[in-house]
Amino acid sequence: xxxxxxxxxxxxxxxxxxxxxxxxxxxxxxxxxxxxxxxxxxxxxxxxxxxxxxxxxxxxxxxxxxxxxxxxxxxxxxxxxxxxxxxxxxxxxxxxxxxxxxxxxxxxxxxxxxxxxxxxxxxxxxxxxxxxxxxxxxxxxxxxxxxxxxxxxxxxxxxxxxxxxxxxxxxxxxxxxxxxxxxxxxxxxxxxxxxxxxxxxxxxxxxxxxxxxxxxxxxxxxxxxxxxxxxxxxxxxxxxxxxxxxxxxxxxxxxxxxxxxxxxxxxxxxxxxxxxxxxxxxxxxxxxxxxxxxxxxxxxxxxxxxxxxxxxxxxxxxxxxxxxxxxxxxxxxxxxxxxxxxxxxxxxxxxxxxxxxxxxxxxxxxxxxxxxxxxxxxxxxxxxxxxxxxxxxxxxxxxxxxxxxxxxxxxxxxxxxxxxxxxxxxxxxxxxxxxxxxxxxxxxxxxxxxxxxxxxxxxxxxxxxxxxxxxxxxxxxxxxxxxxxxxxxxxxxxxxxxxxxxxxxxxxxxxxxxxxxxxxxxxxxxxxxxxxxxxxxxxxxxxxxx
Numbered sequence: 001x002x003x004x005x006x007x008x009x010x011x012x013x014x015x016x017x018x019x020x021x022x023x024x025x026x027x028x029x030x031x032x033x034x035x036x037x038x039x040x041x042x043x044x045x046x047x048x049x050x051x052x053x054x055x056x057x058x059x060x061x062x063x064x065x066x067x068x069x070x071x072x073x074x075x076x077x078x079x080x081x082x083x084x085x086x087x088x089x090x091x092x093x094x095x096x097x098x099x100x101x102x103x104x105x106x107x108x109x110x111x112x113x114x115x116x117x118x119x120x121x122x123x124x125x126x127x128x129x130x131x132x133x134x135x136x137x138x139x140x141x142x143x144x145x146x147x148x149x150x151x152x153x154x155x156x157x158x159x160x161x162x163x164x165x166x167x168x169x170x171x172x173x174x175x176x177x178x179x180x181x182x183x184x185x186x187x188x189x190x191x192x193x194x195x196x197x198x199x200x201x202x203x204x205x206x207x208x209x210x211x212x213x214x215x216x217x218x219x220x221x222x223x224x225x226x227x228x229x230x231x232x233x234x235x236x237x238x239x240x241x242x243x244x245x246x247x248x249x250x251x252x253x254x255x256x257x258x259x260x261x262x263x264x265x266x267x268x269x270x271x272x273x274x275x276x277x278x279x280x281x282x283x284x285x286x287x288x289x290x291x292x293x294x295x296x297x298x299x300x301x302x303x304x305x306x307x308x309x310x311x312x313x314x315x316x317x318x319x320x321x322x323x324x325x326x327x328x329x330x331x332x333x334x335x336x337x338x339x340x341x342x343x344x345x346x347x348x349x350x351x352x353x354x355x356x357x358x359x360x361x362x363x364x365x366x367x368x369x370x371x372x373x374x375x376x377x378x379x380x381x382x383x384x385x386x387x388x389x390x391x392x393x394x395x396x397x398x399x400x401x402x403x404x405x406x407x408x409x410x411x412x413x414x415x416x417x418x419x420x421x422x423x424x425x426x427x428x429x430x431x432x433x434x435x436x437x438x439x440x441x442x443x444x445x446x447x448x449x450x451x452x453x454x455x456x457x458x459x460x461x462x463x464x465x466x467x468x469x470x471x472x473x474x475x476x477x478x479x480x481x482x483x484x485x486x487x488x489x490x491x492x493x494x495x496x497x498x499x500x501x502x503x504x505x506x507x508x509x510x511x512x513x514x515x516x517x518x519x520x521x522x523x524x525x526x527x528x529x530x531x532x533x534x535x536x537x538x539x540x541x542x543x544x545x546x
Contacts, residue, residue, distance in 0.1 A: 068121075129151050235273070259316050282311040323429070
């Protein structure tokens with residue numbers, strides 16, 4: 001093993017050891033199996049009346065208390081926040097403490113191994129965040145949530161961390177003029193009298209807390225189509241009915257078909273596209289996706305098209321397969337960004353795929369200049385900081401693009417399918433993804449993952465070339481000129497064109513030092529030479545003839 005390889009291997013080990021610094025107090029002694037969220041909403045007040053039933057399995061004996069997230073009412077939040085009225089274990093009241101945004105439930109006696117208990121929490125309050133109560137762009141009152149990344153605690157008692165996945169129900173009592181949409185399947189919609197309606201949705205697939213969704217508004221609803229027995233729906237404001245129905249008809253079913261065939265089965269009971277004032281772009285809430293209200297314009301333009309593709313890709317990556325902690329958020333955002341491009345390649349052609357890659361590359365280098373210490377996988381916690389940046393999306397996508405080329409399409413697709421099947425409706429890590437890709441390819445990918453994910457430097461590889469008419473050889477020099485001391489160990493390609501050829505001949509090199517020379521027999525003087533002609537290397541270097 002040379003010095004560079006030893007350095008990369010040691011660095012990879014170092015980052016692997018420290019890359020789980022998520023500060024959320026994960027409780028491995030309990031597992032939440034199911035939530036039933038009952039909410040009372042009103043037009044006369046922003047206060048919500050909540051009752052949540054939580055089904056918990058105790059994975060250890062001797063547990064005396066456990067913690068849930070629920071934001072406390074406080075002066076600092078202008079009197080907003082939640083007040084817990086009572087907690088029950090089955091039908092018996094139990095002691096609890098609720099302070100500093102943590103609800104601690106005290107068991108009357110120590111838990112028994114594999115014991116399953118239902119707890120009921122009654123509470124009320126005005127949400128400070130998480131559930132947006134206010135006007136749509138048309139001035140109509142509405143209730144829409146935004147749980148990402150850890151804001152569900154502002155209105156729901158839960159484990160507000162991606163590591164815990166549970167099935168869920170929303171039972172909502174609201175004024176009769178509203179329609180209510182949520183995860184899963186609609187079980188009930190009943191008129192209760194007194195201008196009140198009860199709506200009950202249930203999702204039987206476990207997801208993490210940021211993926212729970214609730215939209216309560218005046219909606220126009222279209223049942224667009226079905227996909228392998230599952231309903232495709234559109235929910236938009238009545239005043240946007242014609243524009244919204246048109247915008248969301250495409251390319252939803254095509255994307256569902258492509259990802260199901262390429263990756264694996266769609267996990268959820270339906271797919272609803274929903275207009276909301278609670279987000280600006282999109283939010284991948286499982287089976288019921290939110291889109292910023294201003295995206296709807298009736299033009300079916302590339303902006304909304306790409307957001308739809310991205311959020312549908314999330315149903316596979318981020319939703320069905322979920323990062324175990326925030327260090328690995330790229331397993332959601334980087335994957336969804338890449339698979340957006342992959343669908344674009346499939347549906348609209350290679351040129352559009354390449355256009356998206358080049359745009360992403362420019363974004364990567366622009367952002368890296370502003371945040372030079374941001375690595376894709378790094379110790380992060382939503383409790384104290386932002387867990388993603390634009391680099392998580394764009395560079396994460398580029399890493400997968402390069403991995404696809406490194407492994408070849410057949411092995412890459414097989415690895416993705418195996419990874420999806422293994423961690424379907426579960427949590428995973430970057431290392432576990434790497435292992436699945438190593439299994440199908442037979443390649444050791446530790447150095448690849450280290451240099452592209454676990455450290456912040458991006459390469460700037462300049463190339464120069466010359467042609468010797470006597471020897472009929474082309475000489476190429478590659479120089480790594482990125483700032484800092486980190487050197488990449490990576491394949492580099494040069495393409496050259498000769499008379500009568502419309503495609504380049506590819507010269508392959510392996511760069512592992514600051515500067516390296518290569519010599520190739522090429523026959524005649526190239527008419528044109530390109531650095532990285534297939535766009536398979538993240539690099540902003542230049543090429544010149546000497």
